[in-house]
Amino acid sequence: MEKEKLIKLLFDGKIDDATRDDCAIYLAKFIDDDVVATLINVANDLKNEEMIRASCGESLAEIWIEMNKIDYDVLNSLEEPARTEVLGYFKHNKPEWYLEYEKRY
Template sequence: MLKIFSIGKTGKSGPQQPPARAGAAGGSTHLSAGEREALLIGILRGTAPGGVQMHERYDAASDLEDFPSDEVTAALTEIASDAQEDETLVALCAESLAGIWIARGAVERDVLVRLPPWGRREVEQRVARSAPELLASQQDAVAEVGDRDGRTLR
């Protein structure tokens, strides 16, 4: 099985380029950003080829924050909103979602309310530390939205 994670000088694990392999023409093969993203999503979901250990899923949950695509947020949301999933994995997915939302400048309230309490707590703590205005603006935005009968949603 190909090792794709290692601890670097910073102490943070992250996706690593596989060693260069000589191709038929003597070139090297590397994963593109899209391929790394897809591989990390497979690892997060536990569907990557060759089997996946829990610590690899933890690493993938953290590393996916660096790939803020819709596919990544969907995968992180899927795991983070599953109350039957490992609590640490849920918390790591929620933390990565928070990082993506901070970078985008908006918290996805519909996702936040679906998270189990420990996942929601991770998001709220990280956003409160890094961009507390996003929590306040989210609360204001939700208060201004009305349903079809004109009532305010809470």
């Protein structure tokens, strides 16, 4: 599925949560700043189900690792459970980023 369609479905509150969650997961395949911004936006919208916000966090972690670029302030500003998902992913896949986050915050 194309990136634009996944983003549109992820933002569509009329779509069932399982489909929106799948969209968040699939977006990890698209390594770009638009997807990062989308995932942050959805992860920080407390109207979204926790499952969706958590998947946004995991996808965001995957993309940051693939880009080899992280913004610790953005990470720290993520709402739960997205932040926990990012940190858990880093702990197992990029431990130096996890330890850096722990030092800073």
